[in-house]
Amino acid sequence: MIAEVGADRATMTAIAERGATTRVTLYAHFGSRDDLVARVISRELDTFTSFMFRVYDESEEMPYGARARYSVRCLFDYARNHPAGLRVLMGHREGHGNRRLYAALEPRISARLRKNYAERGTRIAAGADALASLLLGMSLDVAHRALIVDGAGIDAACDLAITATMAVLRDVRPEQLQALDASLGQR
Template identity: 85%
Template sequence: MDDEAPKDHGGSVRPHDHGGDVPPVSPGRSTRNRPTDDELLDAACEVIAEVGAERATMTAIAERGGTTRVTLYAHFGSRDALVSRVITRELETFTSFMFRIYDESEDMPYGARARHAVQGLFDYARRHPAGLRVLMGHTQGGDSNRRLYAALEPRIAARLRANYAEQGAHIGAGADTLASLLLGMSLDVAHRALIVDGAGIDEACDIAITATLAVLRDVRVEQLRALDASLDQR
């Protein structure tokens, strides 16, 4: 088994860390050379990226971080709290990076902005694969994946509305739908490259850019207005 359940002083077996998540009993130990929270989060991020949040155990994380389960519990309280800290940290890091990418491209032509945004996402995947694996998850549709969409979609939709407004078209919820489609395409391609089949990042990025530009070219204002009108009738 992955974790041998620690015993209490009465000899009874405590639950495993991925079940009851009860901190193990340990004698006192020196605090010298203990890893920092960031170092422990780095170790947890690597393990979660490899096996998924559901299968990441405190034992595996402790071994990766060169520490003990006792130290992990002392720093984070529980396995679920540690996983949550990792996801929150990686989400903040990724969204901050993407917002900088969006800001850099504000004065670019429309197509160049879209290309720059997609290239930025895949550049992040190239430099921080573990963090993006954590956010996308080994099974799509998880909580971290939803949080990723919730963080980026509004910014993308706002950029789309501004672009259509420059063309004299007012678009409402249709921009949200289009933003979801565009973001989803890039994330799905990145998911396959990083998690499913290990495709090259450069090649995956090229496909995502082509698909993004094709959608932006072929989706018509009339279609977005029709979508808005259908929502107004509900």
């Protein structure tokens, strides 16, 4: 129900009817509608981040470009196989699961970016965080639009996200990231 209508519009009555139970039972178990929504979001966040962390671990030894493609493809495979879970996290309002999703995944992506740049002789700090946010945001937004907003084909959306990710990784220059780091150091 939350995936279908959004966290803000899912009522305890509708959730109880869908779950073949009563509002009284739901309130007794969860305490409030907000607590129920928070638990559902937490469950979906844990499931998705655990999946993505496994993907990151599995791809650790891949060459950099292959690792990026694999990670994006797996994100879309997850979206294809768990559309309701991704809708809960992304679908209806910025404040519920979305920011927590970024907070969970960005540090792993940033670390991978820092490591890749370091292997090529460039040290970056906060620039990696900004780049991680950009890359994650692109893929999640394309998945969101495909699943929820536009109903586009998930395979076509995945191809677009991979192309965009690879273009960003290819065209962002280390000097740009270092300039961003320097500008943050001046604050």
